[in-house]
Structure formats: C-alpha cells, structure tokens
Amino acid sequence: MxxxxxxxxxxxxxxxxxxxxxxxxxxxxxxxxxxxxxxxxxxxxxxxxxxxxxxxxxSPKKSVKPAQRPTKGIRILFEDAYLIIVEKEAGLLSIATDKGDEPTAYRMLSEHVKTQDPKNKIFIVHRLDRDTSGVMVFAKSEDIKNKLQSTWGPDTKERTYIALVEGKPNPPQGTIRSYLQESKATIVYSSKNPERGQLAITHYETLQSNAHFSLLKVELETGRKNQIRVHMQDLGHSVVGDKKYGSSQNPLHRLGLHAWVLGLTHPVTNNYLRYESKIPAKFLGVFGK
Structure with missing residues (x-):
C-alpha cells in the first residue's frame, strides 16, 4: 500500500x-x-x-511459512500478521455450537496463534457448514475482521464453490435471485418480497453431467446463510446429501458442497490473495473419474 x-x-x-x-x-x-x-x-x-x-x-510482514496442519481437519494455506487462510475438511465445525465441546477450526487456530504469543487471538470472518469443505479466512484482530466483513462484497473478488447436485439443470447455467429468511426451525427459505428477507444472488454453470448428477461451478454475489443450498433447492436440483433442503441421494456420504476458490484484497497491503482448494476426488468419482 x-x-x-x-x-x-x-x-x-x-x-x-x-x-x-x-x-x-x-x-x-x-x-x-x-x-x-x-x-x-x-x-x-x-x-x-x-x-x-x-x-x-x-509493506507486508514476512509471511509465516505455512505450518503442518495444527491438527486433523485443517491446513494453513497463508498466514501473515493479519490473516490466516485455511483449507477445512468436511466434518469439521467452523466454530463451536451450544451443543458440545468438539474440535473446531476456530479453536485449532486460536491455539495455533497462542503458541506464537499467548496474547494472540483469532476472529472468524465467515463460516462454512460442518460438511462443506474448502477455503476460508480468519482475522488476527477485531479491526481486520470488521474491515473484511464490511468489504466482503467489493473486496472479495472470487467466492467460487463446487456443488454436486441431483439431476441436470435446464438451462445449464444461469442466475438465481431471491430474498432469504430463516424460520424459527432454522430452515432458510426464499421469498420474492424484498421486505421479507436479505437479497441473495447466486450464479451457476454446469461443468459436467450424467444421468443422475451434475457438477456445478457456483459463484456467490452475496453471502447469506445456506444460500447455495436453498438456491439449488429452488432450482429443483438439491445439493446431494442435503436432506434438509430436499436431497434424496447421498453418494458422497457428506454434503456435496466445496469452497473451491477464495480471492480477496488484503485489507492492509492491498495485495490480491487467491487460494484454490482441489476438488474432492469423491465429487469426480460419480462421473467415473
């Protein structure tokens, strides 16, 4: 800068x-x-x-050399004085719930930064569902967290997911736009009424299909809770393994959603950071690859 x-x-x-x-x-x-x-x-x-x-x-502080994963389920892709960008495996919570004391990405990274200085803290910027794998970012101060969240749209140039869905979307690419709201039963659903939810915009493109499934590239213009899952249900092609939002098939034995690419402008240095996580082999396996 x-x-x-x-x-x-x-x-x-x-x-x-x-x-x-x-x-x-x-x-x-x-x-x-x-x-x-x-x-x-x-x-x-x-x-x-x-x-x-x-x-x-x-100038950016010399980046910390990416370490071995703090523990099973997470791998550090980038770390400096302000941010940590990680790759999370499916099955790991982003942050703790009220129901248990199991390992989370937040807890692992908090312990990691405290090994460098006991006063260090970690702040969650966004979440991935437990059964969603892929790239996510954490901040090392509340100021940086707030900066990232306030510019999450303009400065986050790429938020691209891979979704394995049931059936074959027609048309094979398009945009879904609705207003999302959450019920008391924690079910998110779409409305066309702007007074009944937050605007959500999802772009999708079919990468490959067979008689039963399609692999979609999904780009988020907004980042609402369960946005992709709800919009795929709205499309009539639920994410596989997503019983909550209409799926009846689970060939992966997990949710068919992967945070593939995250690209953002560094809030301090203004450098562009882009990290890509390999598409899980299971996703391609349903197509015989």
Missing amino acids: KLQVTEEIELMVFLLSKLTHHSRTNIKSLLRDGQIHVDGRSVTQFNHRLAAGQTVEI
Missing part, C-alpha cells in the same frame, strides 16, 4: 488519518516491525516528520 503525503505532518498522525481501521497500538506494531517505509527507507519512529511529496509505503 502506497500513500502520498500532501503536507508536512508527523508520521503517526498521517498514518492514523489514512489507516482508519487501525488503532494507535496497531500502527506502533507496524513501525516496530519495520513495515513502514518513507521514500523506500524503513522508519520506526512514530514522530518522524513527513514532507509534502514524500511516499509512505506499508
């Missing part, structure tokens, strides 16, 4: 005015870690005087 200086000003005051999602403590950490450069030179003093015409650059 490069910032242009237009007037004489103290570095800390300048950074606080530009990095609105950062606290004074966050900015002091950037200075301490040598991530602030003025005209290409690292500066660590918060009271350094800037002159008009200078360029302030925030």
Whole structure:
C-alpha cells in the first residue's frame, strides 16, 4: 500500500488519518516491525516528520511459512500478521455450537496463534457448514475482521464453490435471485418480497453431467446463510446429501458442497490473495473419474 503525503505532518498522525481501521497500538506494531517505509527507507519512529511529496509505503510482514496442519481437519494455506487462510475438511465445525465441546477450526487456530504469543487471538470472518469443505479466512484482530466483513462484497473478488447436485439443470447455467429468511426451525427459505428477507444472488454453470448428477461451478454475489443450498433447492436440483433442503441421494456420504476458490484484497497491503482448494476426488468419482 502506497500513500502520498500532501503536507508536512508527523508520521503517526498521517498514518492514523489514512489507516482508519487501525488503532494507535496497531500502527506502533507496524513501525516496530519495520513495515513502514518513507521514500523506500524503513522508519520506526512514530514522530518522524513527513514532507509534502514524500511516499509512505506499508509493506507486508514476512509471511509465516505455512505450518503442518495444527491438527486433523485443517491446513494453513497463508498466514501473515493479519490473516490466516485455511483449507477445512468436511466434518469439521467452523466454530463451536451450544451443543458440545468438539474440535473446531476456530479453536485449532486460536491455539495455533497462542503458541506464537499467548496474547494472540483469532476472529472468524465467515463460516462454512460442518460438511462443506474448502477455503476460508480468519482475522488476527477485531479491526481486520470488521474491515473484511464490511468489504466482503467489493473486496472479495472470487467466492467460487463446487456443488454436486441431483439431476441436470435446464438451462445449464444461469442466475438465481431471491430474498432469504430463516424460520424459527432454522430452515432458510426464499421469498420474492424484498421486505421479507436479505437479497441473495447466486450464479451457476454446469461443468459436467450424467444421468443422475451434475457438477456445478457456483459463484456467490452475496453471502447469506445456506444460500447455495436453498438456491439449488429452488432450482429443483438439491445439493446431494442435503436432506434438509430436499436431497434424496447421498453418494458422497457428506454434503456435496466445496469452497473451491477464495480471492480477496488484503485489507492492509492491498495485495490480491487467491487460494484454490482441489476438488474432492469423491465429487469426480460419480462421473467415473
């Protein structure tokens, strides 16, 4: 991230005015870690005087080398001072429910960051259903979590899923648009009335089909709870294994939904991050591959 200086000003005051999602403590950490450069030179003093015409650059902290998975069910794809992007296996909860004390992605990553510093914390940005596998992102501070969530649409350039569904959609590609709301029984359903739910837009494209199933590329324009599952039911081609939303077949013995690609703009460095998770072999196995 490069910032242009237009007037004489103290570095800390300048950074606080530009990095609105950062606290004074966050900015002091950037200075301490040598991530602030003025005209290409690292500066660590918060009271350094800037002159008009200078360029302030925030460089990413050297990424932590992706570690072995903290435990079974999760693998770190990217980690720096602000984010962790992981690949979650099907069967693992994103975050704990009120019903038990089983392992979760959140708990594993919380323990992971505390091995680096006991004061470290982790914040969940979005969730994947227990039986949905694939890529998800966590924040290392509440400021970064809020920044990511507030720009989840504009700055998240790619949210692409693979869905194995029953039957063969006709037309083979299209867009589903509705307003989603949740019942007291935690069932999400569609409405055409904008006053009765949140707008949800899903784009789909058939990649391959046989007599019984279709493999779809699904792109989210919005990110609502159970959005893909509800929209596939609306399409008349439920996600396999999704009994809650109309499926009668379960060839995978799990939900046929995989978070394939996540691409987003880093909230601090403005670098584009894109991570892709391999399509599970089981998904392709129903087509004899």
